[in-house]
Amino acid sequence: MNVAIVSAPPNQCLCDKLAWVADGFRQAGHDVRRCHTLTEVRAADRECDLLVFDHKNAGVCHNSLVEMAPWRRAKWVQWWRDLIALEPMAPLCEQPYMQSFLRLMQAMDLVLVKERSLLKGYAELGIHARWFDQACPEEMPPCEHHERPEWDVLVLGSTYPQRRQDARALADAGFRVLWAGLANSIPPGVEGHPWVHPLELPELVSRCGVVLGVDWRCDLPGYTSDRTYLAAGMGACYIARSIDYGIDSAPSTPAGEFASWIYFDQGSLVSAVRTALADRDERERRGLAAREKIMAAHTYKHRAEQLLALIDKELQPCGVLQSS
Helix, strand or coil: CEEEEECCCHHHCCCCCHHHHHHHHHHCCCEEEEECCHHHHHHHHHHCCEEEECCCCCCCCHHHHHHHHHHCCCEEEEECCCCCCCCCCCCHHHCHHHHHHHHHHHHCCEEEECCHHHHHHHHHCCCCEEECCCCECCCCCCCCCCCCCCEEEEEECCCCHHHHHHHHHHHHCCCCEEEECCCCCCCCCEEEECCCCHHHHHHHHCCEEEEEECCCCCCCCCCCCCHHHHHHHCCCCEEEECCCCCCCCCCCCHHHHHCCEEECCHHHHHHHHHHHHCCHHHHHHHHHHHHHHHHHHCEHHHHHHHHHHHHHHHCHHHCCCCCC
């Protein structure tokens, strides 16, 4: 099959995650091209079977894509890597991203979203949406687990309010906390570190006891940041917030399934971190178990295969895509 990946140019991205998607399709045996301009999209639509668009405008004027969509030849799929329902109290139709990109999403044959519990809302807006998550690149190196790490806790990402509060709670409890990412104002008692490319993170993770996972929202069943797949994929001891489920509950989110421990408030967070740091062998055992699960079923090669199967199922009335 000929697949085109439409996104902003790699030099405009902090991390070119669409390269992982392209590699996944190639590893699954398909021909792949990258497209970054409207001219390239027009050519790809003539010559390819499938166009996979990055989220938002995919680096191309979305109004131009909407105008072109009725005459498309290939199947068009948009893959949202970011959360759309950012505001917990606002209906889906009032979410800022929805107001900006509704017409483009409506023009797609299929839109892949991260909010599994909101699929009915997408349908009501005229969007053919299905839940589909991110993954881990196959080349993710493993991390190591040391008896005496330099830092107790590694926090990754931006300073979301809940993430900041939980990191401060750990620092206040006496843990050595390191924050790596595009952080504007890390909390008192936490040491800062520059952003690190995901494939280079295992070296930094190996210097820390556990990795803290706090997503923008923890109340949407099925939703997690791809940080879960990346941390679990390297075999880290990943401790993730999941407010709906206690530490001993059955997993109902990707974070619940792949995290070494989950917590639901700051008290259970401090307890989970203390328990993890007390037993290096258990940290390693749980981290390695998560890595095995990720590499067995949640790499971008797996996602490419799953996406093609989903397209065949969802777009059958419009003509099946046959894999070459």
